[in-house]
Amino acid sequence: MRERQSVRAFLDKPVPLDTIDKILEAARFAPSGVNTQPWQVAIVGPLHREKISTAIIDAKNNGIEENPDYHYYPEEWVEPFKNRRKACGLALYSALNIKKDETEKRKVQWYRNYYFFYAPIALIFYLDARLCKGSWMDMGMFIQNVMLAARFYHLETCPQAALAEYPDIVRKHLNLPQSMHIVCGMAIGYADWTHPVNQYRTHREPVSSFTVQYD
Numbered sequence: 001m002r003e004r005q006s007v008r009a010f011l012d013k014p015v016p017l018d019t020i021d022k023i024l025e026a027a028r029f030a031p032s033g034v035n036t037q038p039w040q041v042a043i044v045g046p047l048h049r050e051k052i053s054t055a056i057i058d059a060k061n062n063g064i065e066e067n068p069d070y071h072y073y074p075e076e077w078v079e080p081f082k083n084r085r086k087a088c089g090l091a092l093y094s095a096l097n098i099k100k101d102e103t104e105k106r107k108v109q110w111y112r113n114y115y116f117f118y119a120p121i122a123l124i125f126y127l128d129a130r131l132c133k134g135s136w137m138d139m140g141m142f143i144q145n146v147m148l149a150a151r152f153y154h155l156e157t158c159p160q161a162a163l164a165e166y167p168d169i170v171r172k173h174l175n176l177p178q179s180m181h182i183v184c185g186m187a188i189g190y191a192d193w194t195h196p197v198n199q200y201r202t203h204r205e206p207v208s209s210f211t212v213q214y215d
């Protein structure tokens, strides 16, 4: 848990599908309310990844509005989250030596999201739209299991809400019905530790800042 970090640059080294299978084999032991096991995963190789990436970039360039199946973030940011979000962006762009006013460079970096940071394998997590918030919690636990299990096989990951911005595009290219809600994507591969984007760690608040103890 301490060693996992979001990795945004990968080696050009294939990931055996058998390893992805093993990761998912382990991750499926996540708990879920009344054992609903709501998680669904698309394992996306280069052909479909390319189609999804191109379609999303096209949509962006044509000014098509995002239409996510759910709101990941609040429309209006309040403290202390606002500042944490700011620090998160600052850490990323500082690692890449991108200044505040270099909007084009920031955009290029952000758009790497839509290419799954050029990872050899991409995952898309989705679930039945008839399920409720509880199942989204279950999905979160499953996703964390995937990220931790990946590390057992020396693979690194980046969970990606960016891939849920245009769910219709994702559904179209993965041939998924409208009744499935796209939760997020995930880049997965062997980390390029020499890349500056992988050379910073995000901060965490101390335990005392989020706990209250009662007798």
Ligand SMILES: Cc1cc2nc3c(=O)[nH]c(=O)nc-3n(C[C@H](O)[C@H](O)[C@H](O)COP(=O)(O)O)c2cc1C
Residues within 6 Å of the ligand: 004, 005, 006, 007, 008, 088, 113, 158, 159, 160, 161, 162, 163, 184, 201, 202
């Ligand atoms: C569900 C989820 C979605 C995320 N979406 C993105 C994303 O779209 N792009 C990105 O670069 N990072 C994304 N992140 C990574 C977060 O920025 C990262 O987890 C956070 O800054 C903490 O850093 P760490 O993962 O390195 O510990 C996401 C994380 C989670 C849990």
